[in-house]
Amino acid sequence: xxxxxxxxxxxxxxxxxxxxxxxxxxxxxxxxxxxxxxxxxxxxxxxxxxxxxxxxxxxxxxxxxxxxxxxxxxxxxxxxxxxxxxxxxxxxxxxxxxxxxxxxxxxxxxxxxxxxxxxxxxxxxxxxxxxxxxxxxxxxxxxx
Amino acid sequence: xxxxxxxxxxxxxxxxxxxxxxxxxxxxxxxxxxxxxxxxxxxxxxxxxxxxxxxxxxxxxxxxxxxxxxxxxxxxxxxxxxxxxxxxxxxxxxxxxxxxxxxxxxxxxxxxxxxxxxxxxxxxxxxxxxxxxxxxxxxxxxxxxxxxxxxxxxxxxxxxxxxxxxxxxxxxxx
Numbered sequence: 243x244x245x246x247x248x249x250x251x252x253x254x255x256x257x258x259x260x261x262x263x264x265x266x267x268x269x270x271x272x273x274x275x276x277x278x279x280x281x282x283x284x285x286x287x288x289x290x291x292x293x294x295x296x297x298x299x300x301x302x303x304x305x306x307x308x309x310x311x312x313x314x315x316x317x318x319x320x321x322x323x324x325x326x327x328x329x330x331x332x333x334x335x336x337x338x339x340x341x342x343x344x345x346x347x348x349x350x351x352x353x354x355x356x357x358x359x360x361x362x363x364x365x366x367x368x369x370x371x372x373x374x375x376x377x378x379x380x381x382x383x384x385x386x
Numbered sequence: 387x388x389x390x391x392x393x394x395x396x397x398x399x400x401x402x403x404x405x406x407x408x409x410x411x412x413x414x415x416x417x418x419x420x421x422x423x424x425x426x427x428x429x430x431x432x433x434x435x436x437x438x439x440x441x442x443x444x445x446x447x448x449x450x451x452x453x454x455x456x457x458x459x460x461x462x463x464x465x466x467x468x469x470x471x472x473x474x475x476x477x478x479x480x481x482x483x484x485x486x487x488x489x490x491x492x493x494x495x496x497x498x499x500x501x502x503x504x505x506x507x508x509x510x511x512x513x514x515x516x517x518x519x520x521x522x523x524x525x526x527x528x529x530x531x532x533x534x535x536x537x538x539x540x541x542x543x544x545x546x547x548x549x550x551x552x553x554x555x556x557x558x559x560x
Binding site: 271272274278279280281283284319320374378379 | 467471472503507508509512554556558
């Protein structure tokens with residue numbers, strides 16, 4: 243091996259060592275993915291199309307009759323971030339609710355059904371585990 | 387009445403064979419056969435001397451290479467944070483605590499999906515990356531199994547329904 247070869251070997255080894263050290267020390271970054279945080283828990287607004295009124299109507303339809311379609315509720319809220327859920331809560335507002343029967347049928351026409359917010363509807367209509375799952379997802383709102 | 391004859395004679399009793407062996411040609415043939423047998427034994431010994439160390443060396447070197455490749459391919463690869471998304475909403479310490487709590491909730495008999503869900507709840511993307519990296523690779527319940535990262539642990543421990551619930555709590559990351 244000539245001196246020139248040795249010199250190139252040393253330079254090559256140094257470059258490789260430097261690359262390895264830099265890659266180990268420097269934190270990784272990943273610039274792929276959509277423009278907004280996929281978890282929905284970021285501060286940046288979600289860019290996916292979203293209609294609070296549509297989600298709110300879907301929730302009401304899933305709960306207003308006898309029995310509750312929990313799958314429909316979970317599917318409707320699957321991609322709804324906490325910030326978006328806040329809009330759904332506002333859009334839902336308060337709806338008349340027969341909490342004994344779990345529907346909107348008023349058996350005593352002389353006294354109107356009480357108006358209840360989404361929280362009361364969900365707590366009354368969902369199983370405990372599903373409600374707790376919702377509570378975990380939207381815990382940052384301190385609403386459920 | 388017949389009686390059984392016994393003999394105390396040993397060795398070859400055939401006179402013709404004895405004559406053949408005793409002859410010069412017979413002695414040469416025996417010597418030649420002995421020489422061939424010695425040569426064959428020496429040759430076999432030489433082959434054994436050459437081949438056995440080669441096999442041992444090959445096994446050792448192959449094993450070392452296999453082990454090295456396995457260590458490399460099974461190593462934990464950290465996820466990169468994404469600067470396009472908001473900064474992590476948990477500190478390094480909080481991420482480590484969440485990772486540890488999830489490991490405790492999953493290790494051993496049964497896994498507590500609710501507890502794991504509590505640790506995942508509220509994380510943003512870069513927070514998830516911190517927790518994932520803090521979890522690293524951890525030994526599974528099966529001592530013969532490979533180390534698993536957080537996503538592999540979740541997939542290993544929970545049913546599809548439970549995973550759907552966890553994905554509902556923290557969507558878009560696993």
